[in-house]
Amino acid sequence: WEALVKEEGGRYVAGLPLPVRRKFGLRYLQQPLFAQELGFFYLEAPTTAEWAQLGSMLRQQFIYITKYAFNVGNAAVAGAASLGLTSAPARTYHLSLQPSYAELWASYRPERRRHLRKAQQHALIVEPTTNIDLLVQLYDENIAHRFVRVQGEAYEYRLLRALYSAAFQVGMTSLWQARSTEGEIVAMMLLLHFKQQTIYFVSCTTVVGRALGATSMLIDDFLQQHAGQVGYFDFESPGISNMERFYGSFGSVPVPFFTIVSDQMPWPVRQLKAARILLYQRFRPRLTPDSSPD
Structure with a gap:
């Protein structure tokens, strides 16, 4: 640098x-x-x-x-x-956290509310974790093959672990997982926090988690906990149309x-x-x- x-x-x-x-x-x-x-x-x-x-x-x-x-x-x-x-x-896409959760829910698009109601029926358990190795494993097994030239442990995964470790030591990160009633981890979400900004940094989901709407559940659970606070949620959009539709379905706006x-x-x-x-x-x-x- x-x-x-x-x-x-x-x-x-x-x-x-x-x-x-x-x-x-x-x-x-x-x-x-x-x-x-x-x-x-x-x-x-x-x-x-x-x-x-x-x-x-x-x-x-x-x-x-x-x-x-x-x-x-x-x-x-x-x-x-x-x-x-x-x-x-x-x-990118930002979502203000200042409205109440009822107001945030009302701003979700109808298909996002349907996904969340479906996820709620499966009683997924959202909980904090520090298992960055499991996040890397799930990403490698379910996401990495969709992208070109991912080097894995030779570069991206090693860097991700180092970033998580550095942010964890200064209280700037949180890691969340969605667990099924059978105990299977079906989705994970890594967030970074700085002042009034929360960054949706890395997420991954299994085939089962995708079917259950686990990623939507993880995001919605965070919004429930932090609604009514000063700040915003930054989805860090990669500029892919399908991903932008997903982020926009939570009521976020392009910035x-x-x-x-x-x-x-x-x-x-x-x-x-x-x-x-x-x-x-x-x-x-x-x-x-x-x-x-x-």
């Missing part, structure tokens, strides 16, 4: 975290796994001139940015239009942010990179993310 920072009076007043990667002697930016939004963090909103300066510094420092995502707060203060870099819109890319590499290098991408797209396994959790 590197950073661009603004300093005043001996203290940092703004900063941009930079996940720097290196390959063949080239320094470039690439959004890291498990970090949906990065971007500019500040005590006072940056001016248009400061955004332009930021864009200029990024172009000077990096001739290649595969993807870099700014946070939702940046989208409200110009940002993309002032950076002078190619940008693309993105969105925009933006990503940037930049390719100032020499023409021969760009051609080689384009050829490599075409070969990968042609011969990669035809796996795509599945539909919504339940």
Whole structure:
């Protein structure tokens, strides 16, 4: 990690975290796994001139940015239009926790209420746990095969365990499971908590859990416990239509942010990179993310 920072009076007043990667002697930016939004963090909103300066510094420092995502707060203060870099819109889904649970329930779409009534009939038990290894196991057995190039224990699972351990030590995470009356764990949900924000970080469900509506039950149980409080639930939408429909069915609303890319590499290098991408797209396994959790 590197950073661009603004300093005043001996203290940092703004900063941009930079996940720097290196390959063949080239320094470039690439959004890291498990970090949906990065971007500019500040005590006072940056001016248009400061955004332009930021864009200029990024172009000077990096001739290649595969993807870099700014946070939702940046989208409200110009940002993309002032950076002078190619940008693309993105969105996540937020659900305010301030309404009462009765109000939240009323905002659920009819199909979500039907799923929850079905789940309630099966008397699923929602309870806290610290068994991160079981979450990894269930994810590997039920979810991982839907995605291309998951390395498992060589990368993603090792990183997920480290993130959970670090967040657990400072009280910023909670892990929940749905258990059937027979004692089988059919779904799990890992949340991150920071100030007034709860992030729906990782979830997984078994075939049985999907049939029982276990993921809906996990989310609904959390909303019941925290309704009427200041804060919001961030679904961290991956931009997949079926998942967005699922998140929206809880009454959440889309919240925009933006990503940037930049390719100032020499023409021969760009051609080689384009050829490599075409070969990968042609011969990669035809796996795509599945539909919504339940």
